[in-house]
Amino acid sequence: MQVSVWRGKADGAFQEFEVPRHVSQTVLDAVTHIQRSLDSTLAYRFACRVGMCGSCAMTVNGVARWTCRTHVDKVVKNDQMEIAPLRNLPVIRDLVTDMSEFFDKWAKAKGKFEGGLTRNDDFARVSSESENRKQVDAGIECIGCAVCYSSCDVVSWNPDYLGPAALNRAWTLVKDERDSRKIERLRAVAGDAGCHSCHTHMSCTEHCPKQISPTAGIAGLKREVSLAVLRGAF
Ligand code: SF4
Ligand code: SF4
Ligand code: FES
Numbered sequence: 001m002q003v004s005v006w007r008g009k010a011d012g013a014f015q016e017f018e019v020p021r022h023v024s025q026t027v028l029d030a031v032t033h034i035q036r037s038l039d040s041t042l043a044y045r046f047a048c049r050v051g052m053c054g055s056c057a058m059t060v061n062g063v064a065r066w067t068c069r070t071h072v073d074k075v076v077k078n079d080q081m082e083i084a085p086l087r088n089l090p091v092i093r094d095l096v097t098d099m100s101e102f103f104d105k106w107a108k109a110k111g112k113f114e115g116g117l118t119r120n121d122d123f124a125r126v127s128s129e130s131e132n133r134k135q136v137d138a139g140i141e142c143i144g145c146a147v148c149y150s151s152c153d154v155v156s157w158n159p160d161y162l163g164p165a166a167l168n169r170a171w172t173l174v175k176d177e178r179d180s181r182k183i184e185r186l187r188a189v190a191g192d193a194g195c196h197s198c199h200t201h202m203s204c205t206e207h208c209p210k211q212i213s214p215t216a217g218i219a220g221l222k223r224e225v226s227l228a229v230l231r232g233a234f
Contacts (some may be wrong), residue, residue, distance in 0.1 A: 001076055003030055005042065006084040006147040009091050013084065015039075027067035027075065028056050031083060031095065051209065054145025058095050059084040064150040066209050086150035088163075090226045102146050105162045111169040116180030124178040132175040135220065138212045139172045148204035148214055160193040164204035164214030167195055171217030174224055186221070186228050195221040 001021055004014040017038050019030045028046055035042040041086050046056035060075050061082050075081060082113040089097035117124055126133050148164040149155055155163050162170075170189050173179050189195050198218045205213040228234055 001030075001072070001079045003034065003079070003084045005031070005034060006091075007041060009093060012091070012094075014084075021072065023174070025072045027058070027065070027070045027081070027083065029061050030072060030081070031058075031067060043096045045096050047058070052143065052145040054147075057086055057145045057147050057150070057154075059086060059150065064147040064207055066145060068146070069209060073204060086146055087167055088150050088152065088155045089146065097146075099146060101159075102149055102163070102165070103144070105166040106144075106169055108188065109118060109162050109166040109170040109194075110181060110185040111166055111173065113173060113176065113179055114181040115178055117178075126177055130177060132177055135170040136175045136217075138210075139168050139214075139217050141170055141210050142172075142212055143210065147211070148208050148212075151203040151207040153201065153203065154197055154199055158193065158197060161197050162189065162193055162195075164198075164218065167198070168212060168214040168217045171221050174221065183228065183233055186225050187234065189221050190225045190234075195225065198222075 001019055003017045003019045006012055006016060007015045017034050019033050022232050028049065031044050046068060047053040049068045051066055056067045057064060060067065060070060061077065065084055083095065085091045085095050085097045089099065089102060115124060142165060144165060146165060152164055154161050167189060170185055170191065174182055174185055195218045200215055202215050205215045
């Protein structure tokens with residue numbers, strides 16, 4: 001098959017490679033073949049190859065995907081495939097993006113757990129019957145791959161927008177009964193670049209490989225912010 005691969009930085013261009021087809025071949029296998037057998041200077045990123053680390057995410061035929069879990073058979077068109085770096089992130093080189101701003105936004109959304117106990121207290125426990133816990137069952141499975149972030153048009157229009165992954169993370173912590181920073185976190189996501197900027201067009205939810213719905217979490221944050229305002233907690 002003919003594979004077009006992005007080369008260089010943001011002002012780079014696609015380069016064509018001829019890659020042999022194999023049974024059960026993944027997109028990551030095709031990229032690896034190019035790097036190992038055709039051009040060793042090709043830069044790309046992967047680690048686990050089994051959908052656990054999220055580092056292999058790229059844009060395949062215009063759609064952000066985990067390349068290790070995407071079979072070529074499912075995406076190839078007319079024996080051709082186009083592979084580019086993730087959208088909405090600076091390109092370091094070829095297929096490798098700089099994830100700094102993605103994770104900086106997790107920090108801006110206060111995506112770090114802050115417990116209220118000391119080492120002298122007993123373990124904090126969350127009951128499996130907890131309604132708050134059940135609401136974030138899916139959301140806590142996020143592995144930070146940035147597929148949703150790359151698929152979100154609001155991030156493209158407003159680079160300050162915290163984006164679906166950071167807001168999903170904030171949502172899981174807002175619902176964590178052990179966390180002690182709920183109001184600070186709601187303040188952090190209530191600004192112009194926060195949950196109210198989401199246009200609810202579901203692109204993040206449609207493309208998340210873990211079937212998480214950041215859209216639902218963001219809607220939950222909007223509700224929690226409104227309740228906090230009504231209660232005078234802001
Ligand atoms: S639902 Fe919101 S966060 Fe998700 S892609 Fe759309 S605008 Fe972005
Ligand atoms: S919500 Fe899904 S697509 Fe977004 S970073 Fe987490 S695992 Fe990846
Ligand atoms: S290499 Fe880890 S998710 Fe693809």
